[in-house]
Amino acid sequence: MNTLSIALSLSRARLKSSKNAGFLDAMMLLAFTVSSWLTITTFAGVWMFIQRQDTVGVDLSLIYDVDPEVFEGIGAIYVGLSVLALSLLIFPLLSLGIAATQLGANGRSHRLASIRLIGMTAGQVTLMTIFETLVLSTIGYFLGVILYFISIPFWQKLSFQSLRVLPTEMMLPWWGFVGIFFLISVLAMLASIFGLRKVSISPLGVAKREAAASVKIWRVVILVIGFGVIVFATSRFSPLDASTTQYLSMAIVILAFFGGTSLAGPFFIQTLARPLTRTGRTAQLIAARRIIDNPKTTWRNVAAVSLMALMVSFVVFNVSFSFEGRPNKTREQQIQLLTQQVMLEDIIQGTIIAFGIALIISCISTLIHQASDVIDRKDETQALVHLGMPLGTLTKARLIQVIAPMLLMLVIATGLGISPGLLNGVRPPAHNIALMSALLGIGLLASILSVVFTAPIQNALVKTHHRRND
Secondary structure, three states: OOHHHHHHHHHHHHHHOOOHHHHHHHHHHHHHHHHHHHHHHHHHHHHHHHHHOOOHHHHHHHHHOOOHHHHOOHHHHHHHHHHHHHHHHHHHHHHHHHHHOOOOHHHHHHHHHHHHHOOOOHHHHHHHHHHHHHHHHHHHHHHHHHHHHHHHHHHHHOEEOOEEOOOOOOOOOHHHHHHHHHHHHHHHHHHHHHHHHOEEEOOOOOEEEOOOOOOOOHHHHHHHHHHHHHHHHHHOOOOOOOOHHHHHHHHHHHHHHHHHHHHHHHHHHHHHHHHHOOOOOHHHHHHHHHHHHOHHHHHHHHHHHHHHHHHHHHHHHHHHHHHOOOOOOHHHHHHHHHHHHHHHHHHHHHHHHHHHHHHHHHHHHHHHHHHHHHHHOHHHHHHHHHOOOOHHHHHHHHHHHHHHHHHHHHHHHHHHHHHHHHHOOOOOOHHHHHHHHHHHHHHHHHHHHHHHHHHHHHHHHHOOOOOOOO
């Protein structure tokens, strides 16, 4: 039996298992499935606007009984806006699948150590890990494709550009499916290899994880640079006037801004936790020490909701740029008003869809990471309980460990999102701010509920007084 067949057999056995490994693999499968489904759907939306680009102007002129020149170029505007929406969502979408490869890191290191003990080389262990990840990501991808096909009929209930969405318009070409599969597989494989770099497994089957290094301030410097660039870019960007190159440039700037926020997040969390250690409260001290021990892991627990807050606040406080700075000539004013009439409803509808996708990602990601964190800390939890610590104290520590960083990052992410608009004089209507507040509240509630839902898992782990076989 070769390495790949062993890896396939182990993956199949763990998925059927009712133990921790099987649970975490099922969670990985769920993450890859949802990530694939929503990624394909988002790209399909962009593809729909690309197909309509050359004909939508004529269709709208017939609907509104005006000269076709009134809507000249509106197709390219919609393509650009869809690319911007993709740039806002692609980071959270792909990060859900990437983060899934880090689930159950401690349990995986013990299992790999056992495999190494029976005689496998380090190269074989690496190959097995990559293969297992690719198997799960592939299964998740095809499950995501099934969900995508199931969801296509529901898009017929919506209209964009005053035209009903047709199922054929939401159908990606074959190379689109192949490209997304390749992208997800490569990112999952790279994340798996990166995770193995943090684990040293000796030929005697001893697994040793590298201690997480302190997060440095250079991450914040990158964020500051990205923030300055996006303030500059938004002040000079108008979707009604932008060219394809400008849309692509803006999308890259947004991606860099989101990436900078993700880089700086662990530093902000680490900084928050240090003063929390100066306390006599046991739960707070445990939470603070856990955060400082590995701020990157803590960031992964709150990243989805934080990135959703960044996206929501950025859109709410910057969408007004779409309709500013137009010429004052009578005919151009008429064209502008009619174009706005068509686009306003679509922008509101598209924003709600994007927010819904971000909320789904946030809820699933938070729940999965909380469950993984509970299982990873199994030995620590058992040791503390055996020393006499009440389970209630550990539950409080988990709440502090999640809620304190979450509140901090919600404030920082929201502040980063609204600042470009405020600096450029944008004042969004009250109902937009109310929508933003509601979504942030739901994200925070989802984080609290994820801790509550994982409490039974923690209680079950405490009752296990011996190590089960892998």
